[in-house]
Amino acid sequence: MAEELQDIEETAERDEDAYVLDRQAVARIMYAVDISDQALLWGELDPLHPADIADLLEQINAFDRRRLIELYGHEFDGDVLTELDESIREEVISILRPEVLAEAVRELESDDVVDLVEDLEEGQAAAILEVLEDSDRTLVEQSLTYPEYSAGRLMQREVVMAPEHWNVGEAIDFIRNQEDLPDQFYHVTLVDPRLKPVGNVTLGKLMSSRREVMLSSIVEETFHVIPVAQDEGDVAYAFNQYHLISAPVVDENERLVGVITIDDAMAVLDEEHEEDILRLAGVSEEGSLSDRVIDTTKRRFPWLAVNLVTAIFASLVIAQFEAAIAQIVALAVLMPIVASMGGNAGTQSLTVAVRAIATKDLTGSNVWRFIRREVLVGLVNGVIFAVVMGIVGVLWFGGPELGYVIGAAMVINMVMAGLAGTVIPVMLERMGIDPALASGAFVTTVTDVVGFFAFLGLAAMVLL
Amino acid sequence: MAEELQDIEETAERDEDAYVLDRQAVARIMYAVDISDQALLWGELDPLHPADIADLLEQINAFDRRRLIELYGHEFDGDVLTELDESIREEVISILRPEVLAEAVRELESDDVVDLVEDLEEGQAAAILEVLEDSDRTLVEQSLTYPEYSAGRLMQREVVMAPEHWNVGEAIDFIRNQEDLPDQFYHVTLVDPRLKPVGNVTLGKLMSSRREVMLSSIVEETFHVIPVAQDEGDVAYAFNQYHLISAPVVDENERLVGVITIDDAMAVLDEEHEEDILRLAGVSEEGSLSDRVIDTTKRRFPWLAVNLVTAIFASLVIAQFEAAIAQIVALAVLMPIVASMGGNAGTQSLTVAVRAIATKDLTGSNVWRFIRREVLVGLVNGVIFAVVMGIVGVLWFGGPELGYVIGAAMVINMVMAGLAGTVIPVMLERMGIDPALASGAFVTTVTDVVGFFAFLGLAAMVLL
CATH class of the missing domain: 1.10.357.20 (SLC41 divalent cation transporters, integral membrane domain)
Known part of the structure; x- marks a missing residue:
């Protein structure tokens, strides 16, 4: 057990400059690259979160980037790709060996693959879609039919839902017997017979209620449904304004088609701010610090x-x-x-x-x-x-x-x-x-x- | 049941200008105020989310604001206070009758009361602390001892935790028998005997795992602990960077003292952006649009x-x-x-x-x-x-x-x-x-x- 707990990706304590990659760590990593010591490199990168590895790749120069990725080899994590700035993503993907790329992409959730594919040039996008399993590829291709920057691109397709007439016991049994639950979910969405979402029950409420209680009597007070074509900026606004954690997404017939969670909305809020602040200064569509x-x-x-x-x-x-x-x-x-x-x-x-x-x-x-x-x-x-x-x-x-x-x-x-x-x-x-x-x-x-x-x-x- | 579902605060569909309070609604509300029709006013305000009522109060002028609040009477919701801009909050509090204020404040969670009290002038803050029950007041006063803009001010004090040696069944039974669970929680935090947090288990994972599975074997891969004195901007950064949903907060002895959830982190991210964008334009500490x-x-x-x-x-x-x-x-x-x-x-x-x-x-x-x-x-x-x-x-x-x-x-x-x-x-x-x-x-x-x-x-x- 102790070992399992140690496997957790712990982000190092960095008191003075919280969360800034420290120069010594970067130096140790580049030393491993310089002497081509793969084991040492893996040892240094293993405790880092994919978002931090992505930051590292953005902060070193193109020459070092290529050497690091080549030495990193098959340990390369798909989540690093989704965390990378768009401007560097294509460069990194073109460096990865096809089998490493395939394995990295297969690990990802469908909404992350969408996020990855939508900004790539066609050849690379096709290469990534090709390595997916058929069912996953269908999900991704469906999402790509929604307009760019819409709720449809942002949502996860996997939703945990229950008929509105169920009670707590039925919902709990259903969840406990499900094979293929999403990695992260926080609500059970109640739907009517036409699949129209009518309320959200938090998992906490579900777990603490008696089995015979009707789901419809413990729905959350604030319930917000998002149209699939809504602009992602408005989606982020709704999450911030109404303190939503997750919200169901519906198509034009008000049928449930997906769910958006707050972590994705927060990322959008951050991007929108970046856009505003840069545009005000007359810098439109800035790529990244590592652009030429x-x-x-x-x-x-x-x-x-x-x-x-x-x-x-x-x-x-x-x-x-x-x-x-x-x-x-x-x-x-x-x-x-x-x-x-x-x-x-x-x-x-x-x-x-x-x-x-x-x-x-x-x-x-x-x-x-x-x-x-x-x-x-x-x-x-x-x-x-x-x-x-x-x-x-x-x-x-x-x-x-x-x-x-x-x-x-x-x-x-x-x-x-x-x-x-x-x-x-x-x-x-x-x-x-x-x-x-x-x-x-x-x-x-x-x-x-x-x-x-x-x-x-x-x-x-x-x-x- | 149908009735219960209708009680949900549904935010109106406003397609063209999503989420902008529409002028007709504002006009109807002000008409109710003009003719002093309390039932009509309640009818108009009831379906609105507290955040939208707060926006409405910010957008009308001071004269209308006073008349609306007086007519609103005891239906005034405490959450409206927490959503209001600081600059208007004191004005609104001074208009509320003491018994209305008392009732409004007693509905709030401890972290919201902290958020409310920290920006008020002393007289008003003392008046609010006075109406709280003793146990709540103690929690609020403890939080206020942490530095402003620190994780300590941001966190909820109510944490759902479990010893690291428990299995899934023990955790589920514990939660189902708890009387006083927080309104919103997404993880069970595992702690060692010294109350040091060692991992998070999502409720979804908990519900879908067999009862005999050890909690320590289903902890989340990404686990991030926040020091109580950390600046709230860094807290928001960590949530955005590592896609956290909630994170335990620890004191200087690494003991668990609270939990921060992503919705609060998102609000901080938004405030930090506002500060940056305004400061870049030479506008420091802008109050609100309704300032004189x-x-x-x-x-x-x-x-x-x-x-x-x-x-x-x-x-x-x-x-x-x-x-x-x-x-x-x-x-x-x-x-x-x-x-x-x-x-x-x-x-x-x-x-x-x-x-x-x-x-x-x-x-x-x-x-x-x-x-x-x-x-x-x-x-x-x-x-x-x-x-x-x-x-x-x-x-x-x-x-x-x-x-x-x-x-x-x-x-x-x-x-x-x-x-x-x-x-x-x-x-x-x-x-x-x-x-x-x-x-x-x-x-x-x-x-x-x-x-x-x-x-x-x-x-x-x-x-x-």
Whole structure:
């Protein structure tokens, strides 16, 4: 028994930097690779969780990766493949010997195979489907017929269900006599004669209730059914909002077709966040840290190109006031301050709006109140910074007029920042465009153009 | 039975905007409030999940909120309080009549009461603790002795455990005879005689195994123990990384003191993401959409103040080149382009770095490779945009020299952007400062200063 317990994959205690792969472990593993000592490598990798092995493979370079995988040989675990970043997965699969790959894939649950196959190029996907047993391959191919990023791709096909008229004893006997239960399940789903799910009973409740109690009398208070075509982001939202542990998935006829569990929903929530945070910074579809320079350059390029166009547009505004700048060079010195403050205030409003849209806190019921608040916040902060900059302007360049001008421009631009930072993401959302993706460029264009125009325009009127 | 099933809180189907509270429902609810029809209000709110009622309270204004809560009366559900944003929670609690509050709080699990009390001001917290039964109050007060944002605050105190030498039959009999099981539990935790957790058995495995099977032979392969003082962000990371459903929490003597379940970890993951995304935009500790203008203004102010200082600093750089600008006004027109492109490229690198640090993908093993990649990406994109801007410069202002200058400045600034965007967050992280919080200001200062200095400095050398 003691031995069996030791077989547990224990994740090492790493107090200072919890859960960061420590450099010494990585060094020991690479030493094993360097001296081609397979037993030593297995000994080092065996206690690691597949997710940690995947992280390790992502963190070393391509040359070391190939050597490690070749030395790892048939001990390679299929779960490592599902944990790997997509960008590295194809590389790793192409290194694995066919028989190692086949064995690794056969160990996996159907939803993990779907997750693996859907991102691969066709040749590799076909190779993986080929090694599956017929019944498993059918399940995987069925799942692949659902749209990408839908509940259908996320769900497990294996469901533990019971007729709604059963009692606790019948359900317990059924489960104890089942041969082929899913690895992980937390509820028994009650279904009506048409296979429509009508309630969930937790295993804990089932085990602690008397045998003659009707299942329908101990269903969970919160019960949530997910349509198979629902977007996976909405699925993740529902799990987080309603504290679901697992939820039945139904087809268009409301028939039970699968179940989604919270661990998959949590992974989706994490991916959606990653997408939001990167898109807000103008980094779309970032692969992974181990991507090559050329791939990363291509990914970063489009957003920078958009920014160049908007920056040139802002410069055209400045160009209208060349005469004013030629007379008062201080304008050129001060103008970036107005634009920069507007850009920052706009980004603040924008980010709050994008996040609130993602968490469904910003809705038709409160959108006008939100916009009004952000504009007022822009106004108040604008007035404060107008006073500060007015004083700075006077002290730096003498003469109160320049102070008035920069102060007034500051107020105008920060009010516009609050307005653009809220209205633009809301409008993009209504048009079906992800506000995280495109809002940034629009908002900073507005604050740049308004900032330069208000400051230089007022200066031309007042000072010349 | 049919009736019991109907009692389930079913979340309405809302296909187009899944999970957004629909405006008509909000309108009906507010109509009930307007005509003070308590039965109608109860009828509308009864089918809603507490999380949705909390969202509703957050989305209406303070005046409506007070009227709704007063009309809602003793039907008010304690779970609504735990779902509310902190900023509104105190307001709602102060509106609730003492006997309604008492009843609402007594329904809650101990970890929810902890979650509720820890953010309240002292008077309200004491009032809530007072209405609890003695045993519950002791549990809550014990939890409050653990540091904020630690595993100790997050865990449930009620654990289902079994001695490691039991077999399946003993565990099942024990559970079936327990009076006071937690509402939700998914594992039986095996403990040694000193109460050290040594393994988890899922309820599904327990139910499907023969009675004479030893528990220790059916423990889960992945087993993860959480120290009670661990930061909640690391707890959430562990759940996501290792696909945990629940994990035992141990004190400094490795004794089992509680259990954390994945739904709480998912909520933490969501909060941590919110914090990251807002901090990157210079919005720290945002309350909620329903905060007043004055509170929001105060929260946004510090970051804008920092930005003003850095913007003035960048302006001081420009001021050094007043003579050059006075001679060639085109410099003033073009200089924001160089700074803007650098700022965007820097934000891209920075965001990728901050995210990679948060997901523990950027470590000592690959940090130099990452920095090198980002610098090279800056170089390649810099060269491309240098060529573009060089041509634009020539076409716009004639003369190739201005094109050379802006192209060279572009390359310099985008390389610096890649360098600053990676080195600054990594250094802040090593110094124990959240890189999401402070990196933005530093990186844009670098790209502004370098952008203006490189462009104007080169121009002064080449063109004058």
